[in-house]
Amino acid sequence: MNKDILTKFLSNQCSYNECKDVASYLESHDEELDKIQIFEHIPEQELIRASHAEKDAIFERIVAKPNKYLLMKRILIAASILVFVAFSFYKLGKHDSPEHLDNPISMEIFNNSQNPEWYVLPDSSRVKLEPQAKLSYLRNFAKDRIINQVAGEVTYFVQPNTAHPFRVINQGIQTRAVGTAFSIADYNADNLIVRLLEGKIVLEDPTNKLDNQVKLNIPTTIIINKSDFTYSHLDQKKNGYHTAWEEEKSKVSRNYPTSSIAWSNQVVNFNGVSNTDLFSIMERLYDVSIDVENPRIIDGNFTGELYQNDNLESLLTIFCQINGCTFTIKDNIIRIK
Incomplete structure (x- = not known):
């Protein structure tokens, strides 16, 4: 078994076909199961979403008869299924939009390359992540369109849906939009830089503890404080x-x-x-x-x-x-x- 592919499999970074090949290989090579720690890179809360009965049913459909590696195979199959599902949400700039389920497991997108990368979200909205940018969302995203922007600069091209507003939360500031284009990034330790490219957005406190709101309806760039929502417009001088x-x-x-x-x-x-x-x-x-x-x-x-x-x-x-x-x-x- 190729060590690099196996490492990618365990860290949930391989392609769908690679995941399928690894799972198939390990199911037919019992001796390899003892050499790996299948839970090493998978959060515990993501592994308990299926009941024991459901896992047993899945296992019985795949493996004809149990043997001394029964427990490890059950673990492998449960983890493999998780990897297959998670990958369908992972890097979508190069694939079709994923199918989405109601199970609220957090999905994560991280651009660890040196170039911007585009991704398609479950609601057909598109995001462009600059290098080292990271975001996450729940798998029921189509019903509850909330993005947690964790790091870096991200530009959002939002698919209109008045029934389900699109929201991005970044360090205590929620940016809400119905259908628009905007970008969010760190400006410094105390402030974010938000650029409205098209449409309308509202910046607000997602906890509703603060009544402060900032409404933007024309293309502009602002520097906004993460604590008190005070802001100033940034005069971006364009080079010739x-x-x-x-x-x-x-x-x-x-x-x-x-x-x-x-x-x-x-x-x-x-x-x-x-x-x-x-x-x-x-x-x-x-x-x-x-x-x-x-x-x-x-x-x-x-x-x-x-x-x-x-x-x-x-x-x-x-x-x-x-x-x-x-x-x-x-x-x-x-x-x-």
């Missing part, structure tokens, strides 16, 4: 395009090999650069936010040229011709479908 070009040129030369991105004074050549990297560069260069509505676009890469005098629409047109997608631009939000 030529200044942004030079800044991005310097940043790319430090972070990317010239074989991938070759940036000169007048033109930049992209050679198989990931679409995720391309989107990040476009956002900084043109001061826009990109919402990827088509998850399959995330997995691709881009080869082409961008001249300094080219406009954003030209680059997007070329991109969509290559990838078979469409785009819209409104209020500095690009939506790629």
Whole structure:
């Protein structure tokens, strides 16, 4: 059994097919069961959601007859089922939306990569997690749309649903929206930075102990105190395009090999650069936010040229011709479908 795959399995990080392969292997190799600690990375409260009778019934359907490893196999099967279910909610930027159940087990999304990643939530809302960003939600999310933003910067593109408002709780501040686009991140130890991109949001105390509310209905960025909800608008000075070009040129030369991105004074050549990297560069260069509505676009890469005098629409047109997608631009939000 491949040690790396087994390690991923035990830490709930392998793909669905990898999980299935590991479970199948361990069920047919009894001697391997004694070498692992199946509970090592799985919280106890997540393992007691099924009754003993339910686990026995599942076990009897899978294993024809018991043997001396009966107990360990029961543990394996219960844990494997948990892993399969949890993974369907885990990394959805590259997969379809998961099916959701009523069992309120917490699901967690963590971007431990060096690039932003997009994910699709059970209600079809989309989130973009910057590197090291982390959030969690309950598995009954479609009925109770509450996100706990644990760390980092996250941008939300909310699917409208007036019956079930979308709420994000971050360090005592709840941001409530019906259908909108906004981002939340730490500003410093005492404050959050909240950017409304589109629509309307209300920032409030989720415990209702404070009556303070901050309502935003036009695109703006605020710095809000976590304790008393005092806030100030942040005057974000936009760089001119030529200044942004030079800044991005310097940043790319430090972070990317010239074989991938070759940036000169007048033109930049992209050679198989990931679409995720391309989107990040476009956002900084043109001061826009990109919402990827088509998850399959995330997995691709881009080869082409961008001249300094080219406009954003030209680059997007070329991109969509290559990838078979469409785009819209409104209020500095690009939506790629």
